[in-house]
Amino acid sequence: MRALAVGLLLAAVQLASAAPTPIPTPEPFSGMNAGTGDSTPIPVSEEDITSQLVRPALFARAVYCSSPVVETWSCGEPCDALGSNVKVLVAGGDDEKIPNFFVAYDQDKDTVVVAHQGTEPKNFLSDLNDLEIVQVGANTTLLPGAGDDVKLHDGFAATQGRTADLVLSTVQSALDSTGSKQLQVIGHSLGAAIASIDGVMLKMKLDPSIAITTTVFGLPRVGNQAWADLVDSTLGSSFTHVTNQNDPVPRVPPQFLGFQHPSNEVHISAVDPTGNNATATFCPGQENDQCADSNNILDASVTNHRGPYFANISMGNRFCPL
Template structure:
């Protein structure tokens, strides 16, 4: 997304959130101003290097590789990004890097897991920019999310983008679970891809047999829905959902909380990455919108590069990091 514009908009909106006049083309009078979103200042817990390696690195590798062109991913010929994921069989891949961001469903043979991955945003992608900068909400689609009640509202661009691939993702995952005998599903993505993956994770948990373990681990997640959405994620996915924030990444703060958007629980916040990009210092952040983690960042002290990475193990995510 156009991060600078988003952050300036967000900072300005915080200063004049009661004003009905248009700002940067957004009519604040049409936004549902919310001051009741949950926050916490609960103490954080260190997240060890072993935990990063065991729970975050592999999802991040998949979130990185989905930025590469679909033909190169299908054949796993995308250079070091693909080489880092041996014994992965791509079952379906698609997207046009525009209206439908790249995505794939794969069989990770080494871990006996079916993987769903979605591409994130690039600053040059105008349609993705519009998705990220539009604050308006729609009712959750109960065909996609049958357990969502009428209180659940979602960012319309994120919900619409997810719906374009929902049927294919669901049918491919179901077929793959049957054909491979796998009992685990991993859903991942970065930026806009993290938003789509969050909805996919909810859809799959609601529609797959309860015996299938569905893990959703996403990076650089913008806020996807309202308080009811965040509560539904917490109650449906629980600890199987993780969203990773990197230092002063501004994308995780849009759409703004005051506009009735809310992050679910289970944030892992990276506080520092060493100069090599290998070693990250991270912490577990209890509750929703923990002010000791990314939600407590000063909006004027942002770093666009933190959104792309590196996060850890020298893993960065964007089209520019793919050789093809």
Template sequence: MLAFISLLTLLPSVLSAPIFGLKIGSDGPSSKEAATALTLGDVESTLSRPAKFARVAYCSTKSITTWTCGGPCKALPNVTFLQSGGDEGRIPLYFIAHDKSDKSLVVAHQGTSSKNILSILNDAKFALADLNVTRFPDTAGKGIKVHSGFQQTFERTADGLLAGVKKALADTGVKKVSVTGHSLGAAIATMTGAFIKKNIDPSVEVTVTGFGLPRGGNKEWADFLDNDVGVTFVSNQNDPVATVPPRFLGYQHSSGEVHIKDNSQKNFVACPGQDNENCATGNSLLSVNVSNHKGPYFDDISFGHSACPDGATVVKDDD
């Protein structure tokens, strides 16, 4: 699969012949602004808690429902489980929880293994499809296109998830919703965050934080996220998932990238603009490292089912 990704990325960007029904053209715009250093304190204060919730999402529904998923759950005390959905398979797990320490609701989406996410990104559903404007009415006519497979996965649980968030907001009285996920979970989290924000009281703050986020749509989608949602996402060193699907297929990252430069878990930079060439977008194909997708990212946080203890995991995979 990595060989397939490399082949696609090495194709001349000026080709115009369709591949799998897609029109190949030139790369989208990329930022060349200098990245700025972030301290570990900066990262921990804003990203550590979402990362811990995204890690929990890899555990089994049963262990999350009872908040007995071992170390991942113990790292998040004062949390009350509220709702879950999905089947831990074709329909990835999500859960909603009340984070009493942060006075917020958390929506966390389960990711998938490094091997499987690369397959998903390059199967027949990686074609760009029109964003469903019945869910996002104010985007009609804006030319927004998103990853077909991601949109289909998002829509399988979108309505029940939104109903759960609305009920939880009314029951708890909190004024903040944090949406998070890793890998496929991060891609779905961007759509969920946008959907929630468009359908709840605008006085409620909605934040979206992703880890190991693949590109999820075209330039218009990236602009929509920048202007209407605001996404922060963390790319880890030479993780190939952060650079696929490739830009010459019409895909574009939104702004908000934080890039981890080495395995010290201390060297972080903020990357201005979309697809900043000084961060993940500038990675060499000769240096891809699939293990970077799993982690660790910081605070020894890695993602995958292996982070959960025996009895608290879903079906084992290559993580």
């Protein structure tokens, strides 16, 4: 399954030569919930990046490491950067049909964390083999608030469904045992797609008193317009998807195939040579044409999908112990 996002990239490049990519409607950051797809982006401060985005990015990097080292929180720099007070409650995945994932309790933040692995960058170019782009109806057992009009990419939906029950039961148990009222859902690339569906599922399934924040990086389009609207109405400003410069993955599957991003894009337009400082803007509305949507798919940068995003954080298992 890790080939899904890269396969979609190849499909988009092939289709881009035959037809132009239209531009429809993402949404807010740091509590802002207004704007249309052509609204002027708003600068994001370094303070907001540090307080709201750096720690989620560190978790998105750590989940690339194998389950055995994650379970013991001995995954080298990816674990060390988050500190020793992370208790992993369940970890799994086979790096194929089930990408790596874990549920943990972040004691320093009194927050339960769900993290999903993305597409491994070192295999990005060699895994261009899954070109099928099909939409299916939402699983209303997992997403009871989804209407018949909500459609998801079949591969993303199927992958999320393989871990959904275990994630839900572990999260419920963790919230009960710790007394925490905060939940953070995180992922990169394919993991971002899974985390997006998880975020909506958990919001629909858990007690309304639980504050759920979903923060994802390099998100491909997961579903249709009704899906994007469902994410907006269910998660609101608690959902953020970060796009990095000319990363092609947020541009696929193409909109002319009926796919649409939800709101709350934060777009990184530049990262300094050290990788530590990013220039980022919040992009009002769905599919803001001044942010990732302004990129030319033919000028795509696979490196930007990997990172760095900010604080010199790049994604992939090259940072993990062998």
